Amino acid sequence: MQNLSIAIVGAGIGGLTAALALARQGNAVTLVERRTGFSEVGAGLQLSPNASRILLGLGLGAALRRVVTEPQQVVVRAIRSGKPIGQVALGAFMRKRFEAPYWVVHRADLQTILLDAVRSEPAIRLVMGRTVEEVTDGAGRAGLTWTSAGGARETIEADLVIGADGVWSKVRQALGDRTPPAFRGTIAWRATCERSLAPAELAGDETGLWLGSRGHVVHYPIAGGRLVNVVAIQRSPAPVEGWAAPGDRDELLRDYASAAPALRTLLAQPREWLRWSLFDHPAGRLAQGRIALLGDAAHPVLPFLAQGAALAIEDAATLAVLLRQDGRDVVQTLAVYETQRLSRVRRVQNEARRNGRIYHAGGLIGFGRNQVMRHLGPEGMTQRYDWLYGFRIPA
């Protein structure tokens, strides 16, 4: 199918990737985003080979190489003792095995690169600062409505609508799913600091993963290696208000009073912390009629496998490949999209939940986890995820 008109709700990583991929193959895309600009403090992103391969295929390699770093390994340590537990091979091993790199990047850098590419595509109309209020499907067309700056209602029609509007998706509701995402008792503290301020043993080209029974910490260099991104996952009885609420560094340091000195030093560096409540929602419908969902709108993923953005990128690329093929109409194609994606995204959601339980395990289960990591070794730990990182869009 060619020359379709496609409306996308939400210009996050998923919506931007979809707009780019779909416009590049001759479709006319309208991309509507409620925000007027993008600024995200203290938010890094791991881009595993299943995602980096797609971004490279979209011709973004040169721009990305200027801002990404490529950690050589994940070093896993115990929060209290600081003792090494195991390693996961990244860097050259990942490249060779999956023919694509495992990168880490500042989220704002990735978003800027995607946005620049979208802005240079004549086939994309980017509408910023507009909140989509209504999505309809009927009589061979789908529609979107928002209110313009002057207060007038604006409606556009399209061959299909893609909801890439994040975890609190309105478009998901249009598919009949009105259940709100569930808070599962963990929040993420996120910050960045200058790499020069990080303790020397934690400032290398590696990802650090610290495990404890009350939470875990991840850190890695971003912004071309200038900054270190730090994420501390903590148990919490209730979500924090708002999407990203300021966090008090002293409160975090109190929780980590008995952590290894190097980790405490790292956590003490950032001045500004933001707290994100983590929500889960089992994937249900990914498409119905002329409406499809992608990314967090379809299947929010707990960040314990670092796959939410990667899945959004996979969804976007899969939709583009399927819509390029002849022999089916839009409705049939979106049904195929749902069938192709559902089992994979559910598997990733389950694996992320399981990782959370394993990361925070104490006692015998924690001991068993550590033994398995030692037994598998760095390359064995990576090979467990061949099914994940080796993803290719089915022909």
Ligand SMILES: Cc1cc2nc3c(=O)[nH]c(=O)nc-3n(C[C@H](O)[C@H](O)[C@H](O)COP(=O)(O)OP(=O)(O)OC[C@H]3O[C@@H](n4cnc5c(N)ncnc54)[C@H](O)[C@@H]3O)c2cc1C
């Ligand atoms: C602590 C943490 C760490 C993470 N680490 C990783 C990682 O290392 N690797 C990884 O792959 N993923 C990671 N993730 C997950 C990842 O951030 C998300 O899965 C991903 O950003 C989802 O992208 P998206 O485009 O689907 O949605 P979003 O990024 O949420 O974008 C949705 C967009 O839609 C817009 N929007 C919403 N409603 C409307 C409306 N009605 N009208 C118009 N616009 C609207 C929003 O403003 C937003 O811009 C992490 C998440 C967290 C919380």
